[in-house]
Amino acid sequence: MVVFEKPKALTDAQTHYCPGCTHGIIHRLVAECMDELSLEGKAVGVAPVGCSVMAYDYFGCDMIQAPHGRAPAVATGVKRAKPDAFVFTYQGDGDLAAIGTAETVHAATRGENITIIFVNNAIYGMTGGQMAPTSLPNQITQTTPYGRDVNTAGYPIRVCEMLSTLDGVAYAERVAVDCVKNVNKAKKAIKKAFQTQIDKKGLSIIEVVSSCPTNWGLSPNDALQWLRDNMLPYYPLGVYKDKTGEEVK
Amino acid sequence: MAERVLMKGNEALAEAAIQAGCRNFFGYPITPQTELAAYMAKRMPKIGGTYLQAESEVAAINMVLGAASTGVRVMTSSSSPGISLKTEGISYMAGSDLPALIINVQRGGPGLGGIQPSQADYWQATRAPGHGDLHVLVFAPSSVQEMVDLVSHAYDTADKYRMPAMILADGMLGQMMEPVVIGQEEEKELPEKEWAANGHEFKRDHNIINSLYLQAQDLERLVKERFERYEVIKQNEAMCENYMVDDAEYVIVSYGATSRICKAAVREAREQGIKAGLIRPITLWPFPTEDIIKSIPNAKKYLCVEMSMGQMIDDVKLALNGARECDFFGHTGGIIPTPEEVLSEIKKMAGGEK
Amino acid sequence: MKDLNAILAGFGGQGILFMGKVIAYSGLIDEKEVSWLPSYGPEMRGGTANCSVCISDDPICSPLVINPNVLIAMNLPSLDKFINDVQPGGIVIIDSTLVPKKVERDDVTVVYIPATEMAEKNSLKGLANIILIGKLMQMTNFCSMEVMEKTIQKVVPPRKQHLVEPNMKAIKLGAEF
Numbered sequence: 137m138v139v140f141e142k143p144k145a146l147t148d149a150q151t152h153y154c155p156g157c158t159h160g161i162i163h164r165l166v167a168e169c170m171d172e173l174s175l176e177g178k179a180v181g182v183a184p185v186g187c188s189v190m191a192y193d194y195f196g197c198d199m200i201q202a203p204h205g206r207a208p209a210v211a212t213g214v215k216r217a218k219p220d221a222f223v224f225t226y227q228g229d230g231d232l233a234a235i236g237t238a239e240t241v242h243a244a245t246r247g248e249n250i251t252i253i254f255v256n257n258a259i260y261g262m263t264g265g266q267m268a269p270t271s272l273p274n275q276i277t278q279t280t281p282y283g284r285d286v287n288t289a290g291y292p293i294r295v296c297e298m299l300s301t302l303d304g305v306a307y308a309e310r311v312a313v314d315c316v317k318n319v320n321k322a323k324k325a326i327k328k329a330f331q332t333q334i335d336k337k338g339l340s341i342i343e344v345v346s347s348c349p350t351n352w353g354l355s356p357n358d359a360l361q362w363l364r365d366n367m368l369p370y371y372p373l374g375v376y377k378d379k380t381g382e383e384v385k
Numbered sequence: 386m387a388e389r390v391l392m393k394g395n396e397a398l399a400e401a402a403i404q405a406g407c408r409n410f411f412g413y414p415i416t417p418q419t420e421l422a423a424y425m426a427k428r429m430p431k432i433g434g435t436y437l438q439a440e441s442e443v444a445a446i447n448m449v450l451g452a453a454s455t456g457v458r459v460m461t462s463s464s465s466p467g468i469s470l471k472t473e474g475i476s477y478m479a480g481s482d483l484p485a486l487i488i489n490v491q492r493g494g495p496g497l498g499g500i501q502p503s504q505a506d507y508w509q510a511t512r513a514p515g516h517g518d519l520h521v522l523v524f525a526p527s528s529v530q531e532m533v534d535l536v537s538h539a540y541d542t543a544d545k546y547r548m549p550a551m552i553l554a555d556g557m558l559g560q561m562m563e564p565v566v567i568g569q570e571e572e573k574e575l576p577e578k579e580w581a582a583n584g585h586e587f588k589r590d591h592n593i594i595n596s597l598y599l600q601a602q603d604l605e606r607l608v609k610e611r612f613e614r615y616e617v618i619k620q621n622e623a624m625c626e627n628y629m630v631d632d633a634e635y636v637i638v639s640y641g642a643t644s645r646i647c648k649a650a651v652r653e654a655r656e657q658g659i660k661a662g663l664i665r666p667i668t669l670w671p672f673p674t675e676d677i678i679k680s681i682p683n684a685k686k687y688l689c690v691e692m693s694m695g696q697m698i699d700d701v702k703l704a705l706n707g708a709r710e711c712d713f714f715g716h717t718g719g720i721i722p723t724p725e726e727v728l729s730e731i732k733k734m735a736g737g738e739k
Numbered sequence: 740m741k742d743l744n745a746i747l748a749g750f751g752g753q754g755i756l757f758m759g760k761v762i763a764y765s766g767l768i769d770e771k772e773v774s775w776l777p778s779y780g781p782e783m784r785g786g787t788a789n790c791s792v793c794i795s796d797d798p799i800c801s802p803l804v805i806n807p808n809v810l811i812a813m814n815l816p817s818l819d820k821f822i823n824d825v826q827p828g829g830i831v832i833i834d835s836t837l838v839p840k841k842v843e844r845d846d847v848t849v850v851y852i853p854a855t856e857m858a859e860k861n862s863l864k865g866l867a868n869i870i871l872i873g874k875l876m877q878m879t880n881f882c883s884m885e886v887m888e889k890t891i892q893k894v895v896p897p898r899k900q901h902l903v904e905p906n907m908k909a910i911k912l913g914a915e916f
Contacts, residue, residue, distance in 0.1 A: 147591075178584035180455070192593045198582035200454045201595040203477050206447035209439065213451025214582070216435040217409050217459065221584050239447070242440035391760070391767050391775070417779055500779070561802045562760070562775040564767050649800035721803050 143167035145176040149193045156356025158313045158346035159187060159255065163194055165319070166226070166253060169327045170197065173334065179222040180214050182207040184236075186228035187261040205236025208243035211250045222333060224251040230260045233269040233293045240299070247304030247338035251329045254295060254341055257348040258367060265351030269293045272370055277351070292370065296343045300377035306338035308377040312345040312368065314360040321373075332380050345371050387566050394529045395420035395462075395559040398488055398552065399428070400567050401536035402460045406575050407486070408434035409459040411448035413441055413467060416500045417556035418490035421462045442467040446474030446487075453483040454594040456581030458540055462488035464556070465506050466497060475549055476515025480596030482580075482611070484543035486536070487521070487551045490559035493718015501719025502556035504641055507696035510553050511670045518608050520615055522550035522622070523669040525640040529563035535667075542622060544576050546614055553669060555692065557642040557721065618671055625673035626665040629655060630680050633662025635734050638677070638701045638711075639690040640666045643722060647690050650727035659735045669697070677704035686734050687711035690727055692718065741796075743881050744804045746821050748789035749813025749834075754868040757894075758811070759790040761872055765882040765890040766794035774802035787816055794881060809879065811871050813837055813854075832874055834867060850874060852916050858909065866909040873913020884910075 142148075145167035153159045170176045179197035183189055185204035192199035202210040207225035215223045232240050232254050243250065259277055260266040266279040270292045274283035284292075296310045307329055311322035322344060329340035345367050347359035354362055392400070399421045402410075410425040422438070429436035435452075439445035445461050452459040463471060468489045478485060491506050493499035510523045524539050526532040535552060543550040582592045598604035628648055630636060635654070639647040644665040654661035664680060666673050687709055689698035695713040702711055714730045716722055745762065749755045759775050766773035777790040791804035808829040812818035815838050818831075825831055827846040836855035852874050854867035863870070876882060882890070891906045 177586040180582050180584060182451070189597060192595055196591055198585055198592045199594070200451065200582050201481075201593070201597055202450070203447060203473055206443070206450075206474070209444040209447035210451035210454070212437070212444075213409070213411065213448035213453070213459070214455055215451075216437060216448070217452035217455045217457045218583050221455070238440050239444050242444065389767065391764055391773070556779070557776065557803065560777055560779050562763060562773075563799075563802070564773060645800045645802075648798075721801070723805055724800060 143171050145170040145196045147194055147196050151194055152190060153187065154350040156347070156349040156359060157187075158257070158344075161313045161319060162253065162255060162322070162344050162346065163191065165323045165326050166224070167195065168323060169330050172327065173330055175222045175330065178220065179224070180218070182211045182214070182223070182225040184225065184227040184231040186231045188226055188228060188255065189262065191226050205231050205234070206239055207231065208236065208239040208248070208250070208252065212243055212246070212248050215248060215250050222330070224253060224330075226253045227255070228261070229254070229256045229258065229268040229270040233295055241302070244299050244339050244341070245302045245304045247306070249333055249336050249338060251333050252339070252341040253326065254343045255346050256295070256343055256371065257346045258292075259348050259351045261348050261351055270295070270371075272366055294371060296341065296376040299341060304338055305341065305377050306379045307332045307340040308343075309375045310343040310345065310371060310373050312363065312373055314345075314347070314363050318373070328380070335380070336384050337380055337382070343371075345373070387568055389564045389566050391562045392529060392565045393420055393560060393562050394532050394554060395490065396424045397529050397533050397565050397567065398462070398536060398554070399424040401533040402458075402486065402540075403428060403432065403434070404568055405458065405537035405540045407458040407460045407540070408432065409452045409457055410435065411437050411439050411445040411452070411459070411461050413439050413445050413463065415464045415467045417492060417502075417559050418462050418464045418488065420559070421488065421490070442470035443473065446471040449485050449487075450474050450478050450481070450483060453478065453485040454481070454581065455583040456578035458486070458575065460486045460488065462490065464490045464492045465494050465503070468506060468509065472509075472513075472515040475521060476517050476519060477596050478549045479515060479519035479521060480517060481594045482547040483549065483594065484540070484547055485549050486539055486543065487549060489551060489553050491553065491555040499718045500556065502558075502642060502692060502721060503718030504555055504643060504692040505694070505696065505718060506553065507669065507691070507693060510551055511672070511700070514551065518612070520670050521548060522546070522618070524550065524552050525667060525669050526552065526554060526558065527641050527644045527665065529558065529561065529565045531667075532558060533565055533567055544578075546618055547580075553641070555642050622668060623671045623673040623675065624667035625676040626667060627676060627680070628663040628665065630662035630664055632660055632683055633680065634660040634683060634685045635731055636662050636664055636680050636684045636687045637690055637727070637731070638664045638666070638687060638697065640669060640697065643690055643692050646722050646724050647727050649724035650731060653724065653728050654731045659731060661731050666697070672700045672704070674700075674704040677701060681705065681708050684709055688730055688734060689713050690722060690730075691715040692721065743792065743794040743809060743879065744807050745792045745809035745811065746789060746804050746807040746824070747792065747811045748787065748817030748821055751788045753788070753813050754865065755788040755813065756790050758868040758872060759792045761869070761890055761894055762792045762794070762875070762881070764894050765886050768886050768889050768893065769794075769882055771796060772799050774799045776802040787814070787820075789817065789821075809875065811875065813868070813871070815840060818842070830875075830878055832871055832878075834871065836867070848878075850878065852913070854913070857912055857916070861908070861912060863905055863909050863912070866905060869906050869909035870913035870916075873910040874916055875913075876910070877914040877916075
């Protein structure tokens, strides 16, 4: 009896992620949900710029690599051209909440029927650990070497809270992948977000609080503990918006 | 036969795109192209298409990228400052081999510039429509009818070579009304795009639309392949109108709205006994270099006339390769050269000959 | 007059651009070459409006008219702006209800026609511009009355065909002035 296998919606390509990085877990959850909802065949995924830029090689569905921050606009173009396609973006914090803020907010307020998987690890990973829009106050990064000073560098953005004010957002939930219990919850959330799109309810976003051991300078385990101690108090987990019970207009 | 109607250039571009099978338009308001977007907003919902007013030109071009990735015909339009914002997406589309149509109804620059007609984006369109080694097809109509005709040709050519195409118009062509015949609506058989990312349905491998190649050798191989395609385009796709060029001693080179004025000047010069002619590039990239070269034997001198400080003249000089001199006459945005001015330049050239 | 190269100018809201469209459409129906080019941008917002209209047997080179052979002015700023650009021998038609001034040039034919007043007296409010077209027809013969009738039918939207009659009345008023 097979008790554990690779989801079908993941390719055989070996990922390039650092040891202890949680992208692998999140990729797997997305792929499992695609499998379980039979979405791969009609799915078009949009990869960001950032650590997960090469997600196009890892997901088995059709994929598009978008310019930095523009994934929600690219996804909008796909969905409008092919309304029957299942469309998701997979974006990091720099991509979604800094350079792509306008694209994110406007896709959300238009209620584009797409799903955004938002990986928040409070740092720019691919470029080597610079401050992200979600870096915590006093967090040390390459570009905040004395800690993020909110007086000069401003405050972190709480994306789920911000987007949940917009009428176009049908479902917004923040989850974490720091422990088995939370991983299971994260999968449930992603599946719910996908179902939201299938039901044509509007934009769904799952913010996944995750770790970056390499750029945080911590071991994988210590990184998860740092996540629990520092990120979760600032980014409380939970459902921020749920209009899935409402009738489709 | 379809009826001859009066239409604004901007509206004619929109209707022509619809006739060519475009059902997806993403735009952002800017003068002097706004009528195009307004026309799309009116028509698209009636024919099951998409009109979407994006949050910015940057977003609009990336929506175009997304729609083009699925294999459909898609369009965006803007004017000079907005095109600058679109260059990011244009580069990605060129790097991802995506066909799409971009309209630039040029206005004066740099910066916010002005809103009057201009031709100062020639360099941008032909030299650097985005970062990296790339070209886009650039078409330069000079009448509302030609705008219409070039739209479907631009789509076909973009599809054929898998690359973005641009129609480089200007505020005068966009705003003016002229009689135009737009072909009857008929379902056009569009080419199959087996590369499109539109859901593989387990009938093929997954398609990836991408411009990232981290291995330098891979990137170079792909860019070189693309440039081989560009060479084929240069050989086969250049378009040009030659007006009284056969025996011309004084050759004007001018495109778009300005070329109309030059045509009047050439006609007047001929009436006054000066052997003048006009070379009017219809494609700016590829530039009709061969037409320039063919005109050299009889020509004594060339004059490039543009609504800019002189941009296309670079391509004319490259084509002449030192064989003849080329002068320049032009105005910047909003000041449309008059036939009298151009005629006086021709006379100056002719008078300089003993 | 072989070619018509007209500048029509006035305030926004007087139907200047529409007046141009009517003239251009008549040329289209006459199977001639025509062009119509409006001034555009902030100028349009409540300020002056003007447009260039050309009708010719030959392809039109410059749709932007710089030296018109016809100027129709519906306000003083427009007259002042364009009067010196009119070709010698050209025609200047002025709505004298709105423009109190007389033209000083003696090398152009000037007609003062109280079009706005005529429109109001004849229950044709808002059709001063059409009255001026009628006057231009009578002076230049740029199109026949039959063509103009077809033109008016064309430019008036299908659901507003009841407006054809007052428009034609305005044309005739102008032509008979």
